[in-house]
Amino acid sequence: MSLDPVLAVEDLWVELGPLDLLRGVSLSVAAGQVAGLVGESGAGKSMIGRSILGLLPTGARVSQGSIRFRGRELVGLPIRAHRDLLGRGMTLIPQDPMTSLNPVHRIGRHMLDVLRLRMGLDRTTARTRALALLDEVHIRDPEAVLMRYPHELSGGMRQRVLIAMAFACEPALIVADEPTTALDVTVQRQILRLIKELQVHHGTAILFVTHDLGVVAKICDTVTVLHSGRVLEQGPVADALGAPQHAYTQALLAATPRYDRPADTLHPVPAPLTEALRVEATALRRGG
Amino acid sequence: MAELGIDRLPGRQGVWVALCGNARVWGGGGVVGLFALIALFAPVLAPQDPLWQDLMLYQMPPAWLPGSEPGYWLGTDSLGRDLLSRLIHGTQVALIVAVVAAGAAGALGVLLGLMAGYFGGWVDALISRLIDVWVAFPPVLLSIVLVAVLGAGLHSVIIAIAVIDWTRFARVVRAEVLVQKEQDYVASAVTIGLGRWRILFGEVLPNVAPLVLVLFTMEMAIAVIVETILSFVGLSVASDRPTWGGMIAEGRQVIYEAPWMMLMPIGCLIALVLALNALGDGLKTALDPVLRR
Numbered sequence: 001m002s003l004d005p006v007l008a009v010e011d012l013w014v015e016l017g018p019l020d021l022l023r024g025v026s027l028s029v030a031a032g033q034v035a036g037l038v039g040e041s042g043a044g045k046s047m048i049g050r051s052i053l054g055l056l057p058t059g060a061r062v063s064q065g066s067i068r069f070r071g072r073e074l075v076g077l078p079i080r081a082h083r084d085l086l087g088r089g090m091t092l093i094p095q096d097p098m099t100s101l102n103p104v105h106r107i108g109r110h111m112l113d114v115l116r117l118r119m120g121l122d123r124t125t126a127r128t129r130a131l132a133l134l135d136e137v138h139i140r141d142p143e144a145v146l147m148r149y150p151h152e153l154s155g156g157m158r159q160r161v162l163i164a165m166a167f168a169c170e171p172a173l174i175v176a177d178e179p180t181t182a183l184d185v186t187v188q189r190q191i192l193r194l195i196k197e198l199q200v201h202h203g204t205a206i207l208f209v210t211h212d213l214g215v216v217a218k219i220c221d222t223v224t225v226l227h228s229g230r231v232l233e234q235g236p237v238a239d240a241l242g243a244p245q246h247a248y249t250q251a252l253l254a255a256t257p258r259y260d261r262p263a264d265t266l267h268p269v270p271a272p273l274t275e276a277l278r279v280e281a282t283a284l285r286r287g288g
Numbered sequence: 289m290a291e292l293g294i295d296r297l298p299g300r301q302g303v304w305v306a307l308c309g310n311a312r313v314w315g316g317g318g319v320v321g322l323f324a325l326i327a328l329f330a331p332v333l334a335p336q337d338p339l340w341q342d343l344m345l346y347q348m349p350p351a352w353l354p355g356s357e358p359g360y361w362l363g364t365d366s367l368g369r370d371l372l373s374r375l376i377h378g379t380q381v382a383l384i385v386a387v388v389a390a391g392a393a394g395a396l397g398v399l400l401g402l403m404a405g406y407f408g409g410w411v412d413a414l415i416s417r418l419i420d421v422w423v424a425f426p427p428v429l430l431s432i433v434l435v436a437v438l439g440a441g442l443h444s445v446i447i448a449i450a451v452i453d454w455t456r457f458a459r460v461v462r463a464e465v466l467v468q469k470e471q472d473y474v475a476s477a478v479t480i481g482l483g484r485w486r487i488l489f490g491e492v493l494p495n496v497a498p499l500v501l502v503l504f505t506m507e508m509a510i511a512v513i514v515e516t517i518l519s520f521v522g523l524s525v526a527s528d529r530p531t532w533g534g535m536i537a538e539g540r541q542v543i544y545e546a547p548w549m550m551l552m553p554i555g556c557l558i559a560l561v562l563a564l565n566a567l568g569d570g571l572k573t574a575l576d577p578v579l580r581r
Contacts, residue, residue: 053479055475055478055479058408083478083481084481086478086479086480086481087479087480087481091479092475092476092479094472094475094476095472096472099471099472099473100472100473100475100476101473101476102473102476102477102491102494102495103473103495104494104495104497105491105494110476110480113480113482114480114481117480117481117482118480118481162476165476165480
C-alpha cells in the first residue's frame with residue numbers, strides 16, 4: 001500500500017520484571033482496515049493493545065522496538081502526551097462491558113464526559129451528539145438510556161454504549177480488545193455487525209484483538225497470529241486462513257468449529273506443538 | 289435489533305428498598321435519630337437548667353422510687369442539679385463530638401487512603417508507613433496525652449480523635465482503592481481523558497462512598513466512647529458543661545447511696561453506641577451488594 005499505515009509496530013518487546021511478554025512483534029494497520037490479532041490466552045494480544053494505548057499495567061514496560069502512530073513515535077513519549085492522543089487519535093473498545101462503565105454514573109455522564117473533554121463540546125451540543133451516537137449504535141429511546149445507570153442495561157446494550165463512546169471522537173484507530181468475548185453468541189453477532197458497519201461508515205482503522213478465528217474471518221482484512229509473545233503468521237485473511245503456512249495456524253484452524261464441517265472432525269491443538277513453540281520463544285533474545 | 293434490558297428498578301430505588309428492608313438500619317437509625325433530635329432541641333426539652341443547683345434537693349431518687357421530688361423525673365445529683373436535664377445537654381456534647389470528630393477523621397483518612405491506593409509508589413509507601421507507626425501507639429493513652437498538650441476543651445477532644453483515628457479510614461479506603469483502580473472503568477476514564485484527581489474523586493471515590501459511610505457510622509460510636517472517657521477523667525469540655533463522662537465520674541463517688549446517678553449516663557452511652565453500631569452494620573449489609581454488583 002502506498003499510504004503510510006495508521007499504526008506500525010516494529011520489533012516490539014515488552015517486559016514485566018524478568019519476563020518477556022512480547023518478543024519482537026511487528027504489525028501494521030492501514031487506514032480504513034481491520035487488522036485481526038489472534039492467539040490463545042497469555043499470548044500477549046492484550047499487551048500489544050495496551051502498549052499502543054499507553055495503558056500498560058504497573059511494572060510492565062516497553063524494552064525495545066517502536067510503535068508509530070500516524071508517523072509519530074509513541075515509545076518514549078511522555079505519558080501525558082500519550083494520554084492526549086487517546087480519544088481523538090486512538091481509543092479502546094474494552095473487553096468487558098460489565099465493568100468498563102462506572103457503576104455510580106449514569107450513561108449520560110459517561111458519554112457527555114467524552115464529548116466535552118475530548119471534543120470540547122458544550123453541554124447542549126454534547127447531549128445532542130450523544131443522542132445521535134446512541135441512535136447510530138441502534139439503541140432505541142436514547143433519551144431514556146442516557147438517564148440509566150450501567151447495571152440497568154444488558155451486556156449488549158452496554159457494549160453498544162461503549163462502542164458509541166469509542167466512535168464519539170472520530171478516532172483514527174480503535175483497539176477493540178475482545179469486544180465480544182463477554183457476550184453471548186447471538187449478541188456477539190449483532191455487535192460484530194455493528195462494529196463493522198461503523199468502521200466502514202467512519203473509515204476507522206481497527207486493531208481487533210480476539211481468540212476467535214471465526215470472528216477474524218468475518219470482519220478482518222489482515223490477521224496476525226500470536227503465540228508466546230511472538231508473531232507466527234501474518235498476512236491478508238484470505239491467505240493466512242486459506243492457506244496457512246505455520247503449523248500452529250493450521251492446528252488452530254483444525255480446532256475451530258465451522259458450519260460446513262461436522263463437529264467430530266475438530267482436533268485440539270497438540271500440546272507438544274504449543275510446548276515446542278513456548279521453548280522456542282523463550283530462547284529468543286533481544287537484538288540490538 | 290436493539291435488545292432493551294431494563295428490568296430492574298429505575299434510578300437508585302433499589303438501594304432505598306434494601307436500606308428500608310433492613311431492621312438494623314431502621315432500629316439503629318431510629319435510635320440515633322432520636323438522640324440527634326434530643327441534642328438539637330436540648331434547651332427546649334430540658335425541664336430544668338442543667339447547671340442550677342438546689343442544695344436542699346440533693347441526691348433525689350428518680351420519679352418511680354419512694355421519696356422522689358415532683359418535677360425531677362430522673363432525680364438530682366449531689367449538688368441538687370436535675371439529672372434529666374444534664375443527660376439531655378450531655379447528649380449534645382456527645383453528638384457534636386461524634387459527628388465533627390468522625391467527620392474530621394474521615395476526611396483526613398479518606399484523602400490519604402485514596403492517594404495511597406491510587407498513586408502507589410512512594411506516596412503509598414510514605415502513607416502506609418505513617419499508618420503503621422500511628423497504630424503502634426495505644427489510642428486512649430495517645431488521646432489523653434494529646435488533650436493534655438492541647439488543653440481541655442471540646443476542640444481538643446475533636447482534634448485528638450481525628451488525629452488518632454484517621455488511620456481506620458485510610459487503611460480500609462486504601463485497600464478498596466487498590467481493588468477499584470484495576471477495574472476497567474478506571475482505564476476507560478483514562479481513555480476518556482479525565483485527569484488523575486478527577487478520576488480519584490469523581491470516579492473512584494463514589495465507588496468507595498458506601499464503605500466510607502459505614503466506617504463513619506462506626507467511627508461515631510468510637511468517638512462517643514472516647515469523649516466519655518476523656519470527660520470521665522476531666523479532660524473534655526469545661527466542668528460547667530454537663531457531659532456523660534463527667535456524670536459517670538460524679539456518680540461513681542456515691543455509687544452505694546445513689547446508683548442511678550451513674551447508671552443513667554452509662555445507659556445512654558450504651559444505647560447510643562449500640563444504635564450506631566447497628567446502623568453501621570445494617571448499612572454494610574444493605575449497601576454491599578450494590579457496591580459489588
